[in-house]
Structures are given as structure tokens and as C-alpha cells.
Amino acid sequence: MSVTREKILELGEELILTKGYNGFSYQDISTVMGIKNAAVHYYFPSKETLGASILKTNIQRFEEMVENMQNRGFDERHQLEAFMKLYLKSNRESKICIIGSLGTDVNTLSEPMQQELQKMVERILTWLTEILEKGKQKELFQFRISANDQAIQILSSLVAGLQLARILGKQAFKSIHQSILEEIATSGLNTDEGKNSQS
Amino acid sequence: MSVTREKILELGEELILTKGYNGFSYQDISTVMGIKNAAVHYYFPSKETLGASILKTNIQRFEEMVENMQNRGFDERHQLEAFMKLYLKSNRESKICIIGSLGTDVNTLSEPMQQELQKMVERILTWLTEILEKGKQKELFQFRISANDQAIQILSSLVAGLQLARILGKQAFKSIHQSILEEIATSGLNTDEGKNSQS
DNA sequence: GTCTATATTCCGATAGAC
DNA sequence: GTCTATCGGAATATAGAC
Secondary structure (H helix, E strand, C coil): CCHHHHHHHHHHHHHHHHCCHHHCCHHHHHHHHCCCHHHHHHHCCCHHHHHHHHHHHHHHHHHHHHHHHHHCCCCHHHHHHHHHHHHHHHHHCCCCCHHHHHHHHHHHCCHHHHHHHHHHHHHHHHHHHHHHHHHHHCCCECCCCCHHHHHHHHHHHHHHHHHHHHHHCCHHHHHHHHHHHHHHECCCCCCCCCCCCCC | CCHHHHHHHHHHHHHHHHCCHHHCCHHHHHHHHCCCHHHHHHHCCCHHHHHHHHHHHHHHHHHHHHHHHHHCCCCHHHHHHHHHHHHHHHHHCCCCCHHHHHHHHHHHCCHHHHHHHHHHHHHHHHHHHHHHHHHHHCCCECCCCCHHHHHHHHHHHHHHHHHHHHHHCCHHHHHHHHHHHHHHECCCCCCCCCCCCCC
């Protein structure tokens, strides 16, 4: 597959996470790549097709991560932490979650994009709910509300946490990140177990 | 003060909450009002001045609500519930929170708007933290993390809850709303204790 | 297959009419 | 004081060159 196409997808995603879907143009992509904005239309005829492709890429990436973790035999606690680490990385890079970004603009998006977005959120919540349920049975987690409600709660905290961090400063997210685990973890919280984390 | 100006502020806010800051234009406002888009520029020379005014209005509205609740002697539990009811109303109207909406677009906003936004979030968190602290002392609330962290957690859940609800459907927010109180309330959850609420 | 020149529409904003 | 005619530029998108 074309390397130009890959690069456009990458830049487009970055722009959605930094400036928002309605805050960037094909110009923003093309100037970085040293081509004319119209060249982007060759790979993605419309902005909506680019947006939909970015969402599909995100879903695929998520599926690969989940599959990979299950192949490696990650327990539920470590799977949750790995998922949360994606948000720590975004916070370091001052990016927000694509769910929150497109959640703001959802009424201005085409049907295909809205459907992909919904599919993505539902997929993540299904996975999260399952992780929480199994982890609770194994007494890795504790919580009183339903696993599904707890999943929505955690995803909300992560999504808005990144948005708040961009307004208040990055430490705001660290507090959220820590609180999530403190709320539901049954054992200690030394997330990195020895290998001290960066930042 | 001019009624036209008031109407513009109202429509502008609604558009930020439904289409996002970069998703609406002066045209959207002027056509509804039956005037030309340039007329809006008379009241708000630039879109940024309109945005900043909308934020200031929001802050003022919040201050008035807090003052009002304290004058009426609301306890901490009822103050929190009143605050959360604002989000229930937004959910009913399929609007999101202005914090989440502008949090997405923050990198494309002028300095004055960014500062107003930050001021607003800080003000809300200060108030929420205080409510939580006092309420905990009175044993109206229970939570293990710090009051400040709990405040960030609750605000995040509310903000992203509305965004998720727009993607998944309104019932998603109801679950979040309920979970928040279930997490920290010491007594039962019959929110309205007799005096049945509107809607 | 890949990209540019160009068209069209819309946006935010100014100058000036009433 | 209030609003309109109009501008300059940017955004998305098409037609066609290489």
C-alpha cells in the first residue's frame, strides 16, 4: 500500500487529535508533505472518506492490541493497564482521544463516519466490560456498580481526562489515571513494578 | 442590553454545544435571526470575541447558581445533585458540555478564549472540591481518593458522559449519572426525596 | 497511478449605507 | 446605533496534465 496514503492517514489522525475534525484542512496535510492540497483528494476523494478511513484504522489497531494481549496471556489487570497506557501516551503528546474529539463534532459528520465511531465505542466498551467482569471474578478488581456501567465510567474518565488536561495541564490527567486504578484495584498500585516510569 | 445581542449569545452557545466551535459560522446565527451574517459582526467583531463572551456568560451563570444554592441553604448533597441536573438537562437536549466541546478545539482558540475556558474549569473544580470535602466531613459522601481528585473524576465523567451519549444514545449518560452518586453517596439514591422533579 | 491547475463555495471580516 | 453590500482568502472538490 502507498506510503503517501499511509502518511496522509497518520497526519489526518494527528490533526483530529490536536485541532479537531473541523479545525484542520487538506492544506494542513499537504503542506507538511510538500504536495498540493488537491493531491490528497486522489487518495481520499472527500474529507469524510479520510475521516472514515482513520476510524477504521483505529478500530483495527485496537483489535490487534487486544488479540496480541490475549496471545501473550495478559491477565485482566495488565490488559486494563495496557489500555490505559495508550491514554498516558496521548497525554504526554498533548493529544486527546479520538472518541472525545469526534464526539464533539458528531452532528457535523457524515453517516458513515458516525457509524464507524459508534462501532468503535461499542467495541471498546464490550471489551472493557468483559475485562472488568472477569477481573472481578478473579478478585483483581472490586466495584459495586455493574461491569457495563463501570466500563462506561472508566472510558469517560479517560476521554474527558485528556480534554481537561489540555485545558488545565498534563498533571490533571495523571491524577485521573491514578484514581481509576485506585478505585477498582484490589492489590497495590505500583503500576510499573520496579521499572520506574518516564516523565 | 440589546435583545439582538442576547439572542446571538444564546444561539452561539447552542451551536458550540451541538456543532462545535469550528463547526458553525456567523451565517448559521444570522439566517435563524433573519439578518445578514455581517450584522453579527456589529455586536461581536470577531468569532473569538463572541466565543469569549459566551464563556464569560457561562461563568457568570455558574456563579449565580452557586450563590443561589448557598442562599437557600442547600446541603452538599443537594448542591452536587443540582449541578448534575444541568448535565441531565443537556443530555435530554442532546447537547454536550461546553468544557468538552471547547476542550476539543482548544488549540485553535485565541488566547483570551483559552484563558476564560481555563478559568471556568478551575472555578468549577474549586467549588466541586469544596462541596466534596465538606460533604465527606458530614458523612454525606464517602470516597477514598482526595477531594480534588474525586472532583476531577466526577467532572470528567459528566463531560465525557454527554459526548458518549451522543454517540451511543441518551441512556448511556443516565447510567453514568447514576453511577456517580452510587459511588460516593452514603445514603440511598432517591434523588428527589418526594418532591418529584420536572421532565 | 500520481499529482497540479483551477473552479466553486463558504467563511470571517471591513467599509460604508441608513 | 444598526445593519447591508462586498471583499479577500481559505476550504472542499473537479478536471485534466504528466
